[in-house]
Amino acid sequence: xxxxxxxxxxxxxxxxxxxxxxxxxxxxxxxxxxxxxxxxxxxxxxxxxxxxxxxxxxxxxxxxxxxxxxxxxxxxxxxxxxxxxxxxxxxxxxxxxxxxxxxxxxxxxxxxxxxxxxxxxxxxxxxxxxxxxxxxxxxxxxxxxxxxxxxxxxxxxxxxxxxxxxxxxxxxxxxxxxxxxxxxxxxxxxxxxxxxxxxxxxxxxxxxxxxxxxxxxxxxxxxxxxxxxxxxxxxxxxxxxxxxxxxxxxxxxxxxxxxxx
Amino acid sequence: xxxxxxxxxxxxxxxxxxxxxxxxxxxxxxxxxxxxxxxxxxxxxxxxxxxxxxxxxxxxxxxxxxxxxxxxxxxxxxxxxxxxxxxxxxxxxxxxxxxxxxxxxxxxxxxxxxxxxxxxxxxxxxxxxxxxxxxxxxxxxxxxxxxxxxxxxxxxxxxxxxxxxxxxxxxxxxxxxxxxxxxxxxxxxxxxxxxxxxxxxxxxxxxxxxxxxxxxxxxxxxxxxxxxxxxxxxxxxxxxxxxxxxxxxxxxxxxxxxxxxxxxxxxxxxxxxxxxxxxxxxxxxxxxxxxxxxxxxxxxxxxxxxxxxxxxxxxxxxxxxxxxxxxxxxxxxxxxxxxxxxxxxxxxxxxxxxxxxxxxxxxxxxxxxxxxxxxxxxxxxxxxxxxxxxxxxxxxxxxxxxxxxxxxxx
Numbered sequence: 001x002x003x004x005x006x007x008x009x010x011x012x013x014x015x016x017x018x019x020x021x022x023x024x025x026x027x028x029x030x031x032x033x034x035x036x037x038x039x040x041x042x043x044x045x046x047x048x049x050x051x052x053x054x055x056x057x058x059x060x061x062x063x064x065x066x067x068x069x070x071x072x073x074x075x076x077x078x079x080x081x082x083x084x085x086x087x088x089x090x091x092x093x094x095x096x097x098x099x100x101x102x103x104x105x106x107x108x109x110x111x112x113x114x115x116x117x118x119x120x121x122x123x124x125x126x127x128x129x130x131x132x133x134x135x136x137x138x139x140x141x142x143x144x145x146x147x148x149x150x151x152x153x154x155x156x157x158x159x160x161x162x163x164x165x166x167x168x169x170x171x172x173x174x175x176x177x178x179x180x181x182x183x184x185x186x187x188x189x190x191x192x193x194x195x196x197x198x199x200x201x202x203x204x205x206x207x208x209x210x211x212x213x214x215x216x217x218x219x220x221x222x223x224x225x226x227x228x229x230x231x232x233x234x235x236x237x238x239x240x241x242x243x244x245x246x247x248x249x250x251x252x253x254x255x256x257x258x259x260x261x
Numbered sequence: 262x263x264x265x266x267x268x269x270x271x272x273x274x275x276x277x278x279x280x281x282x283x284x285x286x287x288x289x290x291x292x293x294x295x296x297x298x299x300x301x302x303x304x305x306x307x308x309x310x311x312x313x314x315x316x317x318x319x320x321x322x323x324x325x326x327x328x329x330x331x332x333x334x335x336x337x338x339x340x341x342x343x344x345x346x347x348x349x350x351x352x353x354x355x356x357x358x359x360x361x362x363x364x365x366x367x368x369x370x371x372x373x374x375x376x377x378x379x380x381x382x383x384x385x386x387x388x389x390x391x392x393x394x395x396x397x398x399x400x401x402x403x404x405x406x407x408x409x410x411x412x413x414x415x416x417x418x419x420x421x422x423x424x425x426x427x428x429x430x431x432x433x434x435x436x437x438x439x440x441x442x443x444x445x446x447x448x449x450x451x452x453x454x455x456x457x458x459x460x461x462x463x464x465x466x467x468x469x470x471x472x473x474x475x476x477x478x479x480x481x482x483x484x485x486x487x488x489x490x491x492x493x494x495x496x497x498x499x500x501x502x503x504x505x506x507x508x509x510x511x512x513x514x515x516x517x518x519x520x521x522x523x524x525x526x527x528x529x530x531x532x533x534x535x536x537x538x539x540x541x542x543x544x545x546x547x548x549x550x551x552x553x554x555x556x557x558x559x560x561x562x563x564x565x566x567x568x569x570x571x572x573x574x575x576x577x578x579x580x581x582x583x584x585x586x587x588x589x590x591x592x593x594x595x596x597x598x599x600x601x602x603x604x605x606x607x608x609x610x611x612x613x614x615x616x617x618x619x620x621x622x623x624x625x626x627x628x629x630x631x632x633x634x635x636x637x638x639x640x641x642x643x644x645x646x647x648x649x650x651x652x653x654x655x656x657x658x659x660x661x662x663x664x665x666x667x668x669x670x671x
Contacts, residue, residue: 059572059664080576087574098569098668102292103285114281115574123281159573 003034012065025051029224038200043219087115091160095172097152099144106140109159130158150181286586300555304595307548311541313603319631322530330519340492348513349488363501368394371481372490375444382427390478405432406464418464423472432465451485556655568667581660592648
């Protein structure tokens with residue numbers, strides 16, 4: 001089945017000037033993301049993931065190259081149009097949950113709807129639906145800051161889904177969660193793809209999630225490489241093999257050390 | 262079905278509804294109750310002290326104006342012939358004045374010094390020969406009895422001052438009394454040398470500025486007095502007073518109007534009020550510093566929140582609007598309570614001062630504080646402007662927050 005290309009990244013580079021030193025977190029990145037797929041951008045810390053995430057979420061214009069969403073260069077839009085694009089098309093889930101402290105859970109979830117011009121009542125209705133999707137509706141009137149990390153992350157996902165976005169971008173959404181809660185969030189993300197036809201972009205350094213992906217983008221030292229899932233799974237196997245070898249090597253080191261007088 | 266990206270960028274939903282933004286601003290204020298309370302207290306004290314002092318200044322001005330102008334209408338013009346030997350305020354002159362545009366009503370008065378005898382006591386007095394029109398043009402406050410009617414000839418009413426000078430304090434006792442008036446008619450072209458007659462008191466008015474007796478004008482006309490002492494004209498509106506006066510003066514008469522006196526009083530009090538407002542401004546400065554501090558701290562504390570909102574699709578200018586709204590909320594609440602408390606404080610002091618004055622024998626009730634609607638509006642307007650100036654820098658910074666840097670902050 002031929003899927004429509006939704007996001008086309010071409011020749012993307014980013015440069016910073018820090019203390020007279022030029023940093024290039026991204027160099028000539030190229031990849032495309034297809035409609036209604038689960039994409040994982042992975043790479044170790046410092047690889048340029050965060051920069052890629054910022055560029056994809058419409059917050060930071062690249063030094064060179066283009067990001068086309070449905071054929072339109074988002075960095076050619078006016079500031080207001082770009083803000084509207086963020087509120088309307090993107091749902092973003094962060095590693096740490098950020099909240100407007102003075103507002104309750106429901107109002108925080110309704111936030112992107114407010115930015116689209118919805119009245120409080122209409123926004124509350126849609127926000128409630130989003131909370132029901134993640135099973136957090138009973139916390140609607142509570143303050144989000146007193147909830148557990150897992151609960152906060154699910155509410156963060158509800159906020160990302162409130163406007164029924166086409167794209168859900170998740171930045172290490174399980175980074176601060178235990179496996180159980182992490183899996184719940186991942187399950188919800190998968191659900192977004194299958195049930196609500198969202199295109200998912202997951203940014204992570206955690207290789208565990210590779211099997212969830214339809215498409216993988218590996219970033220290392222500012223360079224990107226696209227992998228098919230089969231290749232990725234193979235890569236995962238390699239990583240597991242590497243890890244086993246490494247564990248074995250370390251065990252041998254310890255054993256050798258123990259035999260010394 | 263999702264709409265196309267190009268069309269969504271231009272669809273009608275582009276900004277946060279003000280009601281929603283106001284709600285968020287309000288939540289932000291009550292989220293930091295103590296801080297908001299203290300800031301608002303500062304504004305209450307600042308606005309309250311300015312309002313209190315200005316309302317005192319204006320009240321005092323009005324009190325003085327009332328005392329000096331008395332019951333004269335500001336639309337009225339008083340006309341006299343002055344010391345001119347040629348131009349007299351006679352019937353011909355009166356007709357000319359009556360023929361001018363914007364003359365609504367007029368009255369003619371004779372004024373002569375005379376002596377008053379009642380129950381054996383005698384005193385000097387001023388005698389006014391008036392007509393019912395005069396009573397219409399001058400709002401006289403009747404204490405007892407009635408004013409003069411059309412058919413009256415030998416009836417008179419007097420002021421409390423005249424009664425006091427003959428030792429009568431209760432106006433009720435004066436009604437029905439016979440008084441003898443002797444009015445010398447010197448320096449007047451007339452057949453008689455003086456008017457000596459008996460009048461019956463029908464009313465007492467509330468005025469203690471000297472001794473005054475009012476009798477029908479007819480008495481002077483019968484004695485052959487040809488020139489009136491004074492003509493009073495009521496203009497169609499206060500705006501016509503100026504041009505009408507010029508026209509009357511071009512006929513050779515002298516005019517005066519309560520507006521002249523009011524202008525002088527206003528001039529003095531303008532200066533006085535500036536000094537009072539100056540004292541109030543000191544409180545205001547403290548309030549402004551408090552408010553600036555609150556908004557700056559709020560900006561620092563909420564940099565991350567603002568970054569989040571921008572990342573989620575808020576426009577930078579919406580964040581500026583949010584801060585301006587928060588400052589406006591502080592200003593509005595502060596101004597409302599400041600004005601209210603200053604008003605209540607003024608009322609309280611007024612009651613105290615009145616009872617103090619009452620204990621010392623002052624019968625008249627007075628208002629020391631004036632709270633005209635424009636002053637209340639001006640206080641709100643002033644605080645809004647101050648709020649806007651104070652929030653200028655924090656709002657500008659809020660509008661420039663970079664979401665990436667803000668979210669990275671710890």
